[in-house]
Amino acid sequence: GAVVSQHPSRVICKSGTSVKIECRSLDFQATTMFWYRQFPKQSLMLMATSNEGSKATYEQGVEKDKFLINHASLTLSTLTVTSAHPEDSSFYICSASFIETGELFFGEGSRLTVL
Amino acid sequence: DAKTTQPTSMDCAEGRAANLPCNHSTISGNEYVYWYRQIHSQGPQYIIHGLKNNETNEMASLIITEDRKSSTLILPHATLRDTAVYYCIVRGRYNFNKFYFGSGTKLNVKP
Numbered sequence: 001g002a003v004v005s006q007h008p009s010r011v012i013c014k015s016g017t018s019v020k021i022e023c024r025s026l027d028f029q030a031t032t033m034f035w036y037r038q039f040p041k042q043s044l045m046l047m048a049t050s051n052e053g054s055k056a057t058y059e060q061g062v063e064k065d066k067f068l069i070n071h072a073s074l075t076l077s078t079l080t081v082t083s084a085h086p087e088d089s090s091f092y093i094c095s096a097s098f099i100e101t102g103e104l105f106f107g108e109g110s111r112l113t114v115l
Numbered sequence: 116d117a118k119t120t121q122p123t124s125m126d127c128a129e130g131r132a133a134n135l136p137c138n139h140s141t142i143s144g145n146e147y148v149y150w151y152r153q154i155h156s157q158g159p160q161y162i163i164h165g166l167k168n169n170e171t172n173e174m175a176s177l178i179i180t181e182d183r184k185s186s187t188l189i190l191p192h193a194t195l196r197d198t199a200v201y202y203c204i205v206r207g208r209y210n211f212n213k214f215y216f217g218s219g220t221k222l223n224v225k226p
Contacts, residue, residue, distance in 0.1 A: 109156070
């Protein structure tokens with residue numbers, strides 16, 4: 001199946017710093033990518049929809065100034081957690097939608113720990 | 116998006132078939148049923164999807180009722196590596212349609 005890669009897989013940062021997570025579709029073009037957050041023992045929560053060449057759309061309750069999303073090309077979307085705090089520590093997962101079938105392929109996830 | 120209802124957890128003996136049910140009574144005519152699974156601390160893995168016909172691939176079979184209000188994912192010969200959380204999702208087929216995850220079913224395959 002199609003491959004979606006996330007980087008970094010793990011990141012530890014100090015409170016107040018910003019962290020960027022990259023999501024790449026390696027063998028297909030993705031006009032739409034989705035970002036999720038998952039807390040321990042919980043399901044995935046959709047944060048935002050990333051659209052190539054336009055502004056991301058955020059789910060209700062997700063701060064767009066806190067979680068900056070850029071989808072500058074058909075194979076790359078980035079999520080920047082700005083001024084991170086310990087409560088932002090979570091597992092962040094991206095996914096890319098395959099245009100022809102609508103299948104969603106997920107990255108391996110990025111575990112963020114804010115000290 | 117239609118909501119789905121799944122049992123919180125299920126047990127299955129290794130080598131036996133695992134049958135995971137999902138209710139999606141408010142599914143609309145153009146929405147597909149997708150199944151994914153998530154093994155601890157990994158991204159979800161695609162298993163199978165269907166619209167109204169039963170589907171089978173190398174991983175599993177998907178049985179959708181005639182009224183499309185429920186479906187069952189069948190893992191024909193469960194192994195210990197199939198222990199995971201299984202998510203049933205309904206969604207329109209276009210690439211911009213969102214995927215909303217419910218709580219899923221934790222499948223425990225036991226030796």
